[in-house]
Amino acid sequence: MTLIRIILKRLLSMSITLIGVAVIVFFIIRIVPGNPIAMMLPPGAGEEDIARLKALYGFDKTLPEQFLIWVRGILGGDFGTSITSRQPVMSLVLGRLPATLELSIMALVMAVMIGGALALIGTRQRGGKAEALIDVTNGVSLSVPDFLWGLLFILLFGVLWPVFHISGRVSPALDLPFVTNFYLFESLLRLRFDIWLDLVSHMFMPALALAIPLAAIIAQLLKQSLKETMHLDYVTLARTKGYSENHVILREALPNAILPTLTLVGVQFTFLIGGTVIIERLFSYEGLGNMAIDAVINRDLPLIQGIVILFAVIFTTVNLLVDLTYALLNPRLRHG
Amino acid sequence: MSFLELKNLNARVGPLPILRDVSLQVAPGEVRALVGESGAGKSMIGKAILGTLPDAIRITGGEILLEGEDLQAMSPKDRRRMIGAKVALIPQDPLTALNPARRVGPQICNRLVDILGWRRREAEARVIELLHEVHIPAPERVMRAYPHELSGGMRQRILIASAFAAEPQLIIADEPTTALDVTVQKQILRLIRDMQARHGTALLFVTHDLGVVSKLCQSMTVLFGGKVLEDTSVDQFFSAPDHAYSAALLAATPKYTDPGGSLMPVPEATIHAVEAEIAAHDLAHQTETVRQ
Numbered sequence: 001m002t003l004i005r006i007i008l009k010r011l012l013s014m015s016i017t018l019i020g021v022a023v024i025v026f027f028i029i030r031i032v033p034g035n036p037i038a039m040m041l042p043p044g045a046g047e048e049d050i051a052r053l054k055a056l057y058g059f060d061k062t063l064p065e066q067f068l069i070w071v072r073g074i075l076g077g078d079f080g081t082s083i084t085s086r087q088p089v090m091s092l093v094l095g096r097l098p099a100t101l102e103l104s105i106m107a108l109v110m111a112v113m114i115g116g117a118l119a120l121i122g123t124r125q126r127g128g129k130a131e132a133l134i135d136v137t138n139g140v141s142l143s144v145p146d147f148l149w150g151l152l153f154i155l156l157f158g159v160l161w162p163v164f165h166i167s168g169r170v171s172p173a174l175d176l177p178f179v180t181n182f183y184l185f186e187s188l189l190r191l192r193f194d195i196w197l198d199l200v201s202h203m204f205m206p207a208l209a210l211a212i213p214l215a216a217i218i219a220q221l222l223k224q225s226l227k228e229t230m231h232l233d234y235v236t237l238a239r240t241k242g243y244s245e246n247h248v249i250l251r252e253a254l255p256n257a258i259l260p261t262l263t264l265v266g267v268q269f270t271f272l273i274g275g276t277v278i279i280e281r282l283f284s285y286e287g288l289g290n291m292a293i294d295a296v297i298n299r300d301l302p303l304i305q306g307i308v309i310l311f312a313v314i315f316t317t318v319n320l321l322v323d324l325t326y327a328l329l330n331p332r333l334r335h336g
Numbered sequence: 337m338s339f340l341e342l343k344n345l346n347a348r349v350g351p352l353p354i355l356r357d358v359s360l361q362v363a364p365g366e367v368r369a370l371v372g373e374s375g376a377g378k379s380m381i382g383k384a385i386l387g388t389l390p391d392a393i394r395i396t397g398g399e400i401l402l403e404g405e406d407l408q409a410m411s412p413k414d415r416r417r418m419i420g421a422k423v424a425l426i427p428q429d430p431l432t433a434l435n436p437a438r439r440v441g442p443q444i445c446n447r448l449v450d451i452l453g454w455r456r457r458e459a460e461a462r463v464i465e466l467l468h469e470v471h472i473p474a475p476e477r478v479m480r481a482y483p484h485e486l487s488g489g490m491r492q493r494i495l496i497a498s499a500f501a502a503e504p505q506l507i508i509a510d511e512p513t514t515a516l517d518v519t520v521q522k523q524i525l526r527l528i529r530d531m532q533a534r535h536g537t538a539l540l541f542v543t544h545d546l547g548v549v550s551k552l553c554q555s556m557t558v559l560f561g562g563k564v565l566e567d568t569s570v571d572q573f574f575s576a577p578d579h580a581y582s583a584a585l586l587a588a589t590p591k592y593t594d595p596g597g598s599l600m601p602v603p604e605a606t607i608h609a610v611e612a613e614i615a616a617h618d619l620a621h622q623t624e625t626v627r628q
């Protein structure tokens with residue numbers, strides 16, 4: 001009952017958000033100076049050529065007309081054609097999406113594991129040296145942005161002590177037998193652990209760079225709410241029943257302490273996905289973010305629009321998933 | 337032999353004494369009241385026994401003996417297991433003492449399975465029986481409920497059932513009715529008395545309420561400023577209290593036969609006298625430690 005209401009409400013606000021994003025991105029990139037046609041022409045092209053190209057891409061029509069044509073196309077599943085590569089935007093963007101999703105999810109898993117472990121250790125050792133150390137580490141991690149971590153890793157583990165690949169998604173020499181672009185996932189399914197390891201070795205540093213700030217946030221917030229929860233009566237009561245400190249933290253305190261962290265992780269995960277744009281560039285990782293920067297440099301308007309819409313869809317979907325998980329985990333909402 | 341014995345227990349927060357040479361005994365099946373005004377250290381005594389003192393409070397001396405064994409000399413694990421098997425707590429506030437994220441049934445059953453090694457089915461049967469005993473209608477349904485679906489009185493009944501589940505030898509009840517409606521208070525008190533009588537469990541009953549003490553308890557310990565002022569039988573206390581503070585306490589309670597009637601202020605002169613007594617005690621303590 002409540003779940004369905006939440007989904008419906010969310011779907012409604014999702015569509016409104018997407019419409020808003022479509023309008024804004026369409027008009028903003030047309031206000032910013034820079035002309036896609038000018039960049040395509042060889043030097044010395046005449047007025048006629050320009051007019052012909054403009055007509056070909058529909059840039060001769062008025063802005064509202066262009067907008068309507070674009071929206072009508074989207075509703076029919078057609079996002080237009082990339083100006084630079086002359087391929088459908090849809091297939092370009094969907095081709096790159098798996099790379100970015102795998103990177104973001106890898107980073108998220110790392111952040112949750114590192115942040116969760118630090119929060120639990122800090123709670124277990126509260127008041128001790130371990131907790132103080134964790135607090136200091138958190139402070140440092142929070143004050144350094146992801147791309148600086150990326151640069152640092154490239155210097156340390158790419159140049160000084162080369163253990164990881166610093167560029168690309170997979171070694172070009174490898175022959176990929178895959179039918180989807182979810183390489184990491186498909187290599188596991190096909191039991192090609194050699195390729196999987198190569199992928200992980202490429203992905204490890206960019207994912208870790210994206211993960212560290214989020215891990216610090218998770219560690220701090222989760223530790224804080226665990227600490228507050230540990231003083232509550234039902235936790236004390238569980239102790240008097242003979243349960244160990246570990247059991248008390250994991251089974252009694254954690255399920256109640258985790259909700260605020262979960263909400264925050266949802267919001268922060270969308271920031272993390274935003275961070276992939278620069279990180280992918282830094283590590284020449286062939287994902288959406290890297291493609292977005294190229295598209296902006298080339299003034300490839302249809303491609304920029306497509307990528308932005310896709311990012312907006314990802315963000316709103318993540319928010320929907322967070323809300324649903326929250327509702328599922330919270331018995332009050334589930335029965336409310 | 338007494339089941340529980342505290343010997344000269346001292347506890348401090350920083351340099352500040354919270355418990356001062358507290359000694360008390362609870363025999364098997366005995367119902368002992370622990371009375372004293374707010375801040376006297378009643379709850380801290382319960383927590384010291386259960387091993388749930390706040391981090392800031394340290395035990396600085398004395399022994400806590402359970403069946404003659406010193407709890408503080410045990411490994412944390414042995415101590416936890418011993419407390420879990422032999423001592424139980426009925427908490428003050430039933431609204432915060434149940435985990436909001438878990439169903440009621442497992443919260444009562446699990447200790448039997450996890451700590452005492454019962455079979456799940458036996459444990460559930462036992463808990464249903466106990467829920468009947470504490471007059472909960474439709475126990476099977478209640479076991480599947482979440483705490484927020486139940487009233488405060490219901491929850492306190494559940495916590496009482498939970499306390500008796502492992503057949504402990506001692507139950508510590510820390511003001512188990514103060515968070516409840518007045519009408520529910522009487523029912524819960526009667527329930528605790530009936531359950532105690534039926535199971536023969538010793539009870540350490542923390543309260544402000546001399547009316548409740550006169551109805552429920554056999555013996556009592558009067559506490560002030562973390563120090564035991566009087567340790568006596570309830571009959572003796574109500575007929576001829578030994579300590580001046582006890583007498584004042586009794587005089588300040590106009591109708592002690594009326595449960596729920598609250599304390600009137602104790603005369604200031606008496607308070608000053610007790611405080612002077614405690615200061616003298618602290619001084620003696622200090623000189624003794626210095627001499628050693």
Ligand SMILES: Nc1ncnc2c1ncn2[C@@H]1O[C@H](COP(=O)(O)OP(=O)(O)OP(=O)(O)O)[C@@H](O)[C@H]1O
Nearest residue numbers: 349354373374375376377378379380381390392393
């Ligand atoms: N977490 C804590 N840190 C420091 N001191 C504390 C803490 N909890 C309690 N105290 C102090 O310990 C003393 C005894 O408190 P305690 O809770 O045992 O009183 P009480 O007799 O149970 O009172 P009440 O009737 O109000 O429950 C009080 O002076 C109180 O200020």
Ligand SMILES: [Mg+2]
Nearest residue numbers: 378379380510
């Ligand atoms: Mg108290």
